[in-house]
Amino acid sequence: MTKRTLLVLGAGGHGKAVAEAALLSGAWQRVLFVDDRWPELRESFGLPVVANLAGLPAVTGQAEAAIAAVGSNALREQWLAAIRSVGLPVATVIHPRACVSTSARIGDGTAIMAMAMVGVDVQIGEGAIVNAGAVVDHDACLGDLAHLGVGVNIAGGVRVGACAWLQAGCSAGYRVVVADGALHAPGTALSV
Known part of the structure:
Protein backbone atom coordinates (compact mmCIF):
# COMPACT_ATOMS: atom_id res chain seq x y z
CA MET A 1 0.00 0.00 0.00
CA THR A 92 -9.05 19.65 3.77
CA VAL A 93 -8.22 18.15 7.18
CA ILE A 94 -10.88 17.07 9.65
CA HIS A 95 -9.81 15.70 13.01
CA PRO A 96 -11.45 12.31 13.68
CA ARG A 97 -12.75 13.62 17.01
CA ALA A 98 -14.66 16.45 15.29
CA CYS A 99 -18.37 16.02 14.65
CA VAL A 100 -19.27 17.20 11.15
CA SER A 101 -22.76 16.83 9.66
CA THR A 102 -22.91 14.94 6.40
CA SER A 103 -24.92 17.86 4.98
CA ALA A 104 -22.21 20.44 5.76
CA ARG A 105 -20.29 21.82 2.78
CA ILE A 106 -16.62 22.31 3.57
CA GLY A 107 -14.31 24.26 1.25
CA ASP A 108 -10.87 23.12 0.15
CA GLY A 109 -8.03 23.90 2.52
CA THR A 110 -10.20 24.09 5.63
CA ALA A 111 -9.02 22.62 8.93
CA ILE A 112 -11.59 21.38 11.45
CA MET A 113 -9.90 20.52 14.70
CA ALA A 114 -10.49 18.19 17.66
CA MET A 115 -13.86 18.33 19.41
CA ALA A 116 -15.27 20.89 16.95
CA MET A 117 -18.91 20.54 15.93
CA VAL A 118 -20.19 21.54 12.50
CA GLY A 119 -23.97 21.27 12.21
CA VAL A 120 -26.62 20.59 9.62
CA ASP A 121 -26.48 22.61 6.38
CA VAL A 122 -23.45 24.62 7.47
CA GLN A 123 -21.38 26.17 4.68
CA ILE A 124 -17.67 26.76 5.21
CA GLY A 125 -15.55 28.46 2.57
CA GLU A 126 -12.02 27.73 1.48
CA GLY A 127 -9.04 27.90 3.81
CA ALA A 128 -11.09 28.39 6.97
CA ILE A 129 -10.19 27.23 10.48
CA VAL A 130 -12.70 25.78 12.93
CA ASN A 131 -10.44 25.35 15.92
CA ALA A 132 -10.59 22.91 18.83
CA GLY A 133 -13.91 22.83 20.63
CA ALA A 134 -15.61 25.37 18.36
CA VAL A 135 -19.31 24.96 17.58
CA VAL A 136 -20.82 26.02 14.25
CA ASP A 137 -24.54 25.33 14.52
CA HIS A 138 -27.10 24.62 11.80
CA ASP A 139 -27.34 26.85 8.72
CA ALA A 140 -24.35 29.00 9.69
CA CYS A 141 -21.97 30.20 7.02
CA LEU A 142 -18.23 30.92 7.26
CA GLY A 143 -16.60 32.84 4.43
CA ASP A 144 -13.29 31.99 2.81
CA LEU A 145 -10.35 32.18 5.23
CA ALA A 146 -12.59 32.78 8.26
CA HIS A 147 -10.95 31.72 11.53
CA LEU A 148 -12.86 30.53 14.59
CA GLY A 149 -10.57 30.28 17.61
CA VAL A 150 -10.65 27.65 20.32
CA GLY A 151 -14.05 27.29 21.97
CA VAL A 152 -15.92 29.77 19.75
CA ASN A 153 -19.69 29.20 19.66
CA ILE A 154 -21.66 30.21 16.58
CA ALA A 155 -25.44 29.83 16.76
CA GLY A 156 -27.72 28.79 13.92
CA GLY A 157 -27.91 31.09 10.92
CA VAL A 158 -24.83 33.17 11.83
CA ARG A 159 -22.83 34.59 8.91
CA VAL A 160 -19.09 35.05 9.42
CA GLY A 161 -17.45 37.04 6.65
CA ALA A 162 -14.36 36.24 4.66
CA CYS A 163 -11.09 36.68 6.58
CA ALA A 164 -12.94 37.39 9.85
CA TRP A 165 -11.27 36.14 13.03
CA LEU A 166 -13.25 35.37 16.17
CA GLN A 167 -10.64 34.68 18.80
CA ALA A 168 -10.87 32.10 21.58
CA GLY A 169 -14.15 31.95 23.48
CA CYS A 170 -16.18 34.34 21.32
CA SER A 171 -19.86 33.67 20.84
CA ALA A 172 -22.36 34.84 18.25
CA GLY A 173 -26.11 34.62 18.84
CA TYR A 174 -28.71 33.64 16.25
CA ARG A 175 -28.57 35.49 12.92
CA VAL A 176 -25.53 37.62 13.81
CA VAL A 177 -23.56 38.84 10.79
CA VAL A 178 -19.82 39.27 11.25
CA ALA A 179 -18.28 41.57 8.65
CA ASP A 180 -15.53 40.53 6.26
CA GLY A 181 -12.14 41.00 7.89
CA ALA A 182 -13.59 41.66 11.37
CA LEU A 183 -11.39 40.86 14.38
CA HIS A 184 -13.08 40.14 17.71
CA ALA A 185 -11.09 39.84 20.94
CA PRO A 186 -11.22 36.68 23.06
CA GLY A 187 -14.53 36.21 24.88
CA THR A 188 -16.50 38.76 22.84
CA ALA A 189 -20.25 38.10 22.81
CA LEU A 190 -21.97 39.21 19.60
CA SER A 191 -25.73 39.66 19.23
CA VAL A 192 -28.16 41.31 16.82
Missing part, protein backbone atom coordinates in the same frame (compact mmCIF):
# COMPACT_ATOMS: atom_id res chain seq x y z
CA THR A 2 1.31 3.43 -0.95
CA LYS A 3 1.65 5.93 1.86
CA ARG A 4 -0.38 9.06 1.10
CA THR A 5 1.72 12.10 1.92
CA LEU A 6 0.45 15.55 2.90
CA LEU A 7 2.56 18.71 2.79
CA VAL A 8 1.68 21.00 5.68
CA LEU A 9 2.77 24.59 5.12
CA GLY A 10 3.66 25.92 8.56
CA ALA A 11 5.39 23.91 11.28
CA GLY A 12 4.26 26.09 14.20
CA GLY A 13 1.54 25.33 16.73
CA HIS A 14 -1.40 25.24 14.32
CA GLY A 15 0.66 23.33 11.75
CA LYS A 16 1.52 20.65 14.30
CA ALA A 17 -2.15 20.32 15.28
CA VAL A 18 -3.19 20.01 11.62
CA ALA A 19 -0.46 17.42 11.00
CA GLU A 20 -1.65 15.35 13.96
CA ALA A 21 -5.28 15.60 12.82
CA ALA A 22 -4.31 14.51 9.31
CA LEU A 23 -2.43 11.46 10.58
CA LEU A 24 -5.15 10.50 13.07
CA SER A 25 -7.81 10.79 10.36
CA GLY A 26 -6.28 7.85 8.50
CA ALA A 27 -6.51 9.75 5.20
CA TRP A 28 -2.77 10.50 5.38
CA GLN A 29 0.02 8.19 6.43
CA ARG A 30 2.89 10.66 6.14
CA VAL A 31 3.25 14.40 6.73
CA LEU A 32 6.06 16.67 5.59
CA PHE A 33 6.36 20.29 6.68
CA VAL A 34 7.28 23.34 4.61
CA ASP A 35 8.36 26.21 6.84
CA ASP A 36 10.42 29.37 6.31
CA ARG A 37 12.63 28.45 9.27
CA TRP A 38 14.13 25.67 7.13
CA PRO A 39 17.03 24.73 6.83
CA GLU A 40 17.71 25.64 10.48
CA LEU A 41 14.48 23.87 11.45
CA ARG A 42 14.67 20.27 10.25
CA GLU A 43 11.96 18.68 12.38
CA SER A 44 8.71 19.65 14.10
CA PHE A 45 6.43 17.34 16.08
CA GLY A 46 8.79 14.50 15.15
CA LEU A 47 8.09 15.07 11.45
CA PRO A 48 10.54 16.32 8.81
CA VAL A 49 10.68 19.90 7.61
CA VAL A 50 11.77 19.54 3.98
CA ALA A 51 11.81 23.06 2.50
CA ASN A 52 10.93 26.69 2.93
CA LEU A 53 8.08 28.29 0.96
CA ALA A 54 10.44 29.32 -1.85
CA GLY A 55 11.43 25.66 -2.16
CA LEU A 56 7.84 24.43 -2.48
CA PRO A 57 8.13 23.70 -6.24
CA ALA A 58 11.05 21.35 -5.58
CA VAL A 59 9.10 19.16 -3.11
CA THR A 60 5.69 18.94 -4.80
CA GLY A 61 6.49 15.48 -6.15
CA GLN A 62 6.80 14.15 -2.61
CA ALA A 63 3.12 14.64 -1.73
CA GLU A 64 -0.38 14.09 -3.07
CA ALA A 65 -1.76 17.37 -1.65
CA ALA A 66 -0.99 20.29 0.66
CA ILE A 67 -2.69 22.51 3.22
CA ALA A 68 -1.79 25.96 4.52
CA ALA A 69 -1.69 25.66 8.32
CA VAL A 70 -1.14 29.04 9.92
CA GLY A 71 -3.43 31.15 12.07
CA SER A 72 -2.86 34.40 10.16
CA ASN A 73 -5.63 34.77 7.58
CA ALA A 74 -3.41 36.87 5.30
CA LEU A 75 -0.56 34.34 5.34
CA ARG A 76 -2.96 31.44 4.87
CA GLU A 77 -4.34 33.17 1.77
CA GLN A 78 -0.82 33.65 0.35
CA TRP A 79 0.14 30.06 1.11
CA LEU A 80 -3.02 28.69 -0.51
CA ALA A 81 -2.13 30.63 -3.63
CA ALA A 82 1.40 29.17 -3.49
CA ILE A 83 0.00 25.63 -3.25
CA ARG A 84 -2.22 26.20 -6.26
CA SER A 85 0.58 27.86 -8.23
CA VAL A 86 2.64 24.64 -8.11
CA GLY A 87 -0.33 22.51 -9.15
CA LEU A 88 -0.86 20.62 -5.92
CA PRO A 89 -4.40 19.81 -4.81
CA VAL A 90 -5.46 21.68 -1.68
CA ALA A 91 -6.36 19.28 1.14
Whole structure:
Protein backbone atom coordinates (compact mmCIF):
# COMPACT_ATOMS: atom_id res chain seq x y z
CA MET A 1 0.00 0.00 0.00
CA THR A 2 1.31 3.43 -0.95
CA LYS A 3 1.65 5.93 1.86
CA ARG A 4 -0.38 9.06 1.10
CA THR A 5 1.72 12.10 1.92
CA LEU A 6 0.45 15.55 2.90
CA LEU A 7 2.56 18.71 2.79
CA VAL A 8 1.68 21.00 5.68
CA LEU A 9 2.77 24.59 5.12
CA GLY A 10 3.66 25.92 8.56
CA ALA A 11 5.39 23.91 11.28
CA GLY A 12 4.26 26.09 14.20
CA GLY A 13 1.54 25.33 16.73
CA HIS A 14 -1.40 25.24 14.32
CA GLY A 15 0.66 23.33 11.75
CA LYS A 16 1.52 20.65 14.30
CA ALA A 17 -2.15 20.32 15.28
CA VAL A 18 -3.19 20.01 11.62
CA ALA A 19 -0.46 17.42 11.00
CA GLU A 20 -1.65 15.35 13.96
CA ALA A 21 -5.28 15.60 12.82
CA ALA A 22 -4.31 14.51 9.31
CA LEU A 23 -2.43 11.46 10.58
CA LEU A 24 -5.15 10.50 13.07
CA SER A 25 -7.81 10.79 10.36
CA GLY A 26 -6.28 7.85 8.50
CA ALA A 27 -6.51 9.75 5.20
CA TRP A 28 -2.77 10.50 5.38
CA GLN A 29 0.02 8.19 6.43
CA ARG A 30 2.89 10.66 6.14
CA VAL A 31 3.25 14.40 6.73
CA LEU A 32 6.06 16.67 5.59
CA PHE A 33 6.36 20.29 6.68
CA VAL A 34 7.28 23.34 4.61
CA ASP A 35 8.36 26.21 6.84
CA ASP A 36 10.42 29.37 6.31
CA ARG A 37 12.63 28.45 9.27
CA TRP A 38 14.13 25.67 7.13
CA PRO A 39 17.03 24.73 6.83
CA GLU A 40 17.71 25.64 10.48
CA LEU A 41 14.48 23.87 11.45
CA ARG A 42 14.67 20.27 10.25
CA GLU A 43 11.96 18.68 12.38
CA SER A 44 8.71 19.65 14.10
CA PHE A 45 6.43 17.34 16.08
CA GLY A 46 8.79 14.50 15.15
CA LEU A 47 8.09 15.07 11.45
CA PRO A 48 10.54 16.32 8.81
CA VAL A 49 10.68 19.90 7.61
CA VAL A 50 11.77 19.54 3.98
CA ALA A 51 11.81 23.06 2.50
CA ASN A 52 10.93 26.69 2.93
CA LEU A 53 8.08 28.29 0.96
CA ALA A 54 10.44 29.32 -1.85
CA GLY A 55 11.43 25.66 -2.16
CA LEU A 56 7.84 24.43 -2.48
CA PRO A 57 8.13 23.70 -6.24
CA ALA A 58 11.05 21.35 -5.58
CA VAL A 59 9.10 19.16 -3.11
CA THR A 60 5.69 18.94 -4.80
CA GLY A 61 6.49 15.48 -6.15
CA GLN A 62 6.80 14.15 -2.61
CA ALA A 63 3.12 14.64 -1.73
CA GLU A 64 -0.38 14.09 -3.07
CA ALA A 65 -1.76 17.37 -1.65
CA ALA A 66 -0.99 20.29 0.66
CA ILE A 67 -2.69 22.51 3.22
CA ALA A 68 -1.79 25.96 4.52
CA ALA A 69 -1.69 25.66 8.32
CA VAL A 70 -1.14 29.04 9.92
CA GLY A 71 -3.43 31.15 12.07
CA SER A 72 -2.86 34.40 10.16
CA ASN A 73 -5.63 34.77 7.58
CA ALA A 74 -3.41 36.87 5.30
CA LEU A 75 -0.56 34.34 5.34
CA ARG A 76 -2.96 31.44 4.87
CA GLU A 77 -4.34 33.17 1.77
CA GLN A 78 -0.82 33.65 0.35
CA TRP A 79 0.14 30.06 1.11
CA LEU A 80 -3.02 28.69 -0.51
CA ALA A 81 -2.13 30.63 -3.63
CA ALA A 82 1.40 29.17 -3.49
CA ILE A 83 0.00 25.63 -3.25
CA ARG A 84 -2.22 26.20 -6.26
CA SER A 85 0.58 27.86 -8.23
CA VAL A 86 2.64 24.64 -8.11
CA GLY A 87 -0.33 22.51 -9.15
CA LEU A 88 -0.86 20.62 -5.92
CA PRO A 89 -4.40 19.81 -4.81
CA VAL A 90 -5.46 21.68 -1.68
CA ALA A 91 -6.36 19.28 1.14
CA THR A 92 -9.05 19.65 3.77
CA VAL A 93 -8.22 18.15 7.18
CA ILE A 94 -10.88 17.07 9.65
CA HIS A 95 -9.81 15.70 13.01
CA PRO A 96 -11.45 12.31 13.68
CA ARG A 97 -12.75 13.62 17.01
CA ALA A 98 -14.66 16.45 15.29
CA CYS A 99 -18.37 16.02 14.65
CA VAL A 100 -19.27 17.20 11.15
CA SER A 101 -22.76 16.83 9.66
CA THR A 102 -22.91 14.94 6.40
CA SER A 103 -24.92 17.86 4.98
CA ALA A 104 -22.21 20.44 5.76
CA ARG A 105 -20.29 21.82 2.78
CA ILE A 106 -16.62 22.31 3.57
CA GLY A 107 -14.31 24.26 1.25
CA ASP A 108 -10.87 23.12 0.15
CA GLY A 109 -8.03 23.90 2.52
CA THR A 110 -10.20 24.09 5.63
CA ALA A 111 -9.02 22.62 8.93
CA ILE A 112 -11.59 21.38 11.45
CA MET A 113 -9.90 20.52 14.70
CA ALA A 114 -10.49 18.19 17.66
CA MET A 115 -13.86 18.33 19.41
CA ALA A 116 -15.27 20.89 16.95
CA MET A 117 -18.91 20.54 15.93
CA VAL A 118 -20.19 21.54 12.50
CA GLY A 119 -23.97 21.27 12.21
CA VAL A 120 -26.62 20.59 9.62
CA ASP A 121 -26.48 22.61 6.38
CA VAL A 122 -23.45 24.62 7.47
CA GLN A 123 -21.38 26.17 4.68
CA ILE A 124 -17.67 26.76 5.21
CA GLY A 125 -15.55 28.46 2.57
CA GLU A 126 -12.02 27.73 1.48
CA GLY A 127 -9.04 27.90 3.81
CA ALA A 128 -11.09 28.39 6.97
CA ILE A 129 -10.19 27.23 10.48
CA VAL A 130 -12.70 25.78 12.93
CA ASN A 131 -10.44 25.35 15.92
CA ALA A 132 -10.59 22.91 18.83
CA GLY A 133 -13.91 22.83 20.63
CA ALA A 134 -15.61 25.37 18.36
CA VAL A 135 -19.31 24.96 17.58
CA VAL A 136 -20.82 26.02 14.25
CA ASP A 137 -24.54 25.33 14.52
CA HIS A 138 -27.10 24.62 11.80
CA ASP A 139 -27.34 26.85 8.72
CA ALA A 140 -24.35 29.00 9.69
CA CYS A 141 -21.97 30.20 7.02
CA LEU A 142 -18.23 30.92 7.26
CA GLY A 143 -16.60 32.84 4.43
CA ASP A 144 -13.29 31.99 2.81
CA LEU A 145 -10.35 32.18 5.23
CA ALA A 146 -12.59 32.78 8.26
CA HIS A 147 -10.95 31.72 11.53
CA LEU A 148 -12.86 30.53 14.59
CA GLY A 149 -10.57 30.28 17.61
CA VAL A 150 -10.65 27.65 20.32
CA GLY A 151 -14.05 27.29 21.97
CA VAL A 152 -15.92 29.77 19.75
CA ASN A 153 -19.69 29.20 19.66
CA ILE A 154 -21.66 30.21 16.58
CA ALA A 155 -25.44 29.83 16.76
CA GLY A 156 -27.72 28.79 13.92
CA GLY A 157 -27.91 31.09 10.92
CA VAL A 158 -24.83 33.17 11.83
CA ARG A 159 -22.83 34.59 8.91
CA VAL A 160 -19.09 35.05 9.42
CA GLY A 161 -17.45 37.04 6.65
CA ALA A 162 -14.36 36.24 4.66
CA CYS A 163 -11.09 36.68 6.58
CA ALA A 164 -12.94 37.39 9.85
CA TRP A 165 -11.27 36.14 13.03
CA LEU A 166 -13.25 35.37 16.17
CA GLN A 167 -10.64 34.68 18.80
CA ALA A 168 -10.87 32.10 21.58
CA GLY A 169 -14.15 31.95 23.48
CA CYS A 170 -16.18 34.34 21.32
CA SER A 171 -19.86 33.67 20.84
CA ALA A 172 -22.36 34.84 18.25
CA GLY A 173 -26.11 34.62 18.84
CA TYR A 174 -28.71 33.64 16.25
CA ARG A 175 -28.57 35.49 12.92
CA VAL A 176 -25.53 37.62 13.81
CA VAL A 177 -23.56 38.84 10.79
CA VAL A 178 -19.82 39.27 11.25
CA ALA A 179 -18.28 41.57 8.65
CA ASP A 180 -15.53 40.53 6.26
CA GLY A 181 -12.14 41.00 7.89
CA ALA A 182 -13.59 41.66 11.37
CA LEU A 183 -11.39 40.86 14.38
CA HIS A 184 -13.08 40.14 17.71
CA ALA A 185 -11.09 39.84 20.94
CA PRO A 186 -11.22 36.68 23.06
CA GLY A 187 -14.53 36.21 24.88
CA THR A 188 -16.50 38.76 22.84
CA ALA A 189 -20.25 38.10 22.81
CA LEU A 190 -21.97 39.21 19.60
CA SER A 191 -25.73 39.66 19.23
CA VAL A 192 -28.16 41.31 16.82
